[in-house]
Amino acid sequence: MVKAPWLRARRRVVVLAAAVVAGALLAVVLLFVLPGGGSSNVTYLDSTDRAVLYTAGHRPLAPDFTGTTLTGSRFSFSSYRGRVVVVNFWGSWCDPCRAEAPALGVAAQQYRPSGVAFLGVDVRDTTASAEAFAHNFGITYPSVSDPSLLITQDFATAVPIAGTPVTLVVDRTGHIAGAVFGQASYAELNTILARVTGTGSSR
């Protein structure tokens, strides 16, 4: 068989086009296969990528917010300025929040003498259920109600909050120094807090 004349004449164009298309496809495949590039401004505490420490100088600024606590009093985040603050996003409906509550309670007791403030942000919840939860787990630090996730959304522009629970550690300058996305363990909280408070504290 003789090839069509146009084929011979246009082969270079066809081969070029094929190369471009193949390259583009390869790029697309790589995009789908390769994991997202990790930022060098972040240190992962373990292999799961859930618990992170942000490098000083690259810490996202925590948004300021005001709200109402579960007990009905007004709260302004700026009143904690100058202190290390642990902000825990939780809900009474959230099963991992139940699992992590004892660890948060222990860490709160331990770091209170160092001046670390603990604050809950109670998301998509009702006061009755949230108070019962706090009562049940012996949580003594305050929680701000966030039924429509307005506060959560504010924080989600600073760090990638994809669900509940999330625990953030805000340093004395109001920047987010560390985070646990998902159920936090005592070890993770202790590691982050020891770094941020500079106490090198261990149990």
Next chain:
Amino acid sequence: MTDVRAPEADPFESSAADQDDHAPGNTDRQAGSALGLAGWLRWAWRQLTSMRVALVLLFLLALGSVPGSMLPQESTNPAGVQQYYTSHPALAPLLNHLGLFNVFGAPWFAAIYLLLFASLVGCVVPRTFRLAGSARALPPRAPRHLTRLPRSATYSVALPPAQAVQVAANVLSGHGFRLRRSAERRPAEDGDLPDGPWVSAEKGYLREAGNLLFHLALLGVLVSVALGGLFGYKADRLLVQGSSFEDTQSALDEFYPGRFVTAADLGPFGITLDKFDASYITSGAQRGQPASFDAQVSYTAYPGGPTRTDNLEVNRPLSVDGAKVYLIGHGYAPVFKVTDAGGQVVYDQATPFISGTSGNFLSQGVVKVPDAQPEQLGFSGVFVPTAIEVNGVLQSAFPAPDNPVVSLIAYAGNLGLNSGVSQSVYQMDTAGMHQLTTAPQLLLKGQSLKLPGGQGTITFTGYVPWVSLAITHDPGQLPALICGIAALAGLLLSFMVRRRRVFVRARASGPASGVQSTVQVGGLTRTDASGGFEDEFASLAAELRSAHDQAAQRQHEGE
């Protein structure tokens, strides 16, 4: 001379090439072991970009989607997959191995659509180049014997050949033809142009432009779809009347982001469901069918922004902040208040119940009270908007809440929530619990059920409607629409415009050589285009002839 060639050598070459590509049986039989690796690769590429393979891939794509809709999928219905495992213990692992519970994420499915994409792009890109070349191409040289063309006319005129061709060129140019002339080298000298000077004219390049537009727009559609898949997202959210949510990932019940969408790309709008009304047909055969749905919402496009209101109806979405919010479902959320043994209010909220397949919004749900003391409490319930009893079975006679009733079974024990593994809010694991009430307890609005053993009280305090919203953001939607329209326009253009060619050649004739010319006019068009060329050619030939006669007349008068 080289400027003389048979017309058969140039059969609208670009159009012929169009048909070669993506044509069935466009198989290079020379490609074999003799051609080596490069030959094989070229053969494989040509196979991939052939129409036949593209159709096979399209069919495979459709076929591959079938199990995706027949079988429960991990991404959308994980509970259904678990159920399938329990009901088909032998078959399920095999299906899972084949990726049939996650069809749209399976490697074989990705292979099909990537190959299809490659096939389409590999077909369209080279054709685009060819069409672009063809749209810019000059008409071919005039054939030697114009009388052999489908349309032709011959006449004599008292003008030298070069002048006759010039007059013809002016006429054709005035009709918008693209021209190509014979080399005008000393036309009077014999031997340079033994068959006389000529002009070729071609019209209807818009056909190629339309074809080009169609192909480019087709590529645009592909890119737009990819754009939507990579940068768009879909999300679902159930919203109880009177409550609000912000478009942030934690607030969404389901979230299906595109490849390049992160939580930070969402929102930042917020929506409150102020009121939801559903009305139903109250009589006739259609009784109980929905008449209208209306969700009154207020929303802010960004936190702290002005609050606007809108009404969502079925197929009338709210557009906010680049996203569309659709009303896709609704139901009832009975409000329960639970006090535990110590008299503490441990639960007080609207609890969405889901209506099953049974009609008239007979809805089921669970109330989990994990912080009740001394034991966790759980209630499995049914909400009936218009309760009637048929043979001792509770049924709903109408979807509107004309006689709302809840029926509850109470449990106490361990809800199994503290392990940290998330459970569905619509299901309750009663394995660690014991039933407190033997029979389902019916409650009317305002009635309470005292739990035995002083375990507490549950009160059915009322009910509110809920709606389920689908939030979609597809940045490829508008480009895809524009490209689709452009593709259609290009296709119409390429169907309606004909390419046609007209050639004029003048040969010296008669005794006074060089003064008298025989003019031949020939024309052809593509046969697959609609008719009408005969008339166009006839009038054009007549116009040429009269122009020639007038020119000869003027010259004669001038002498």
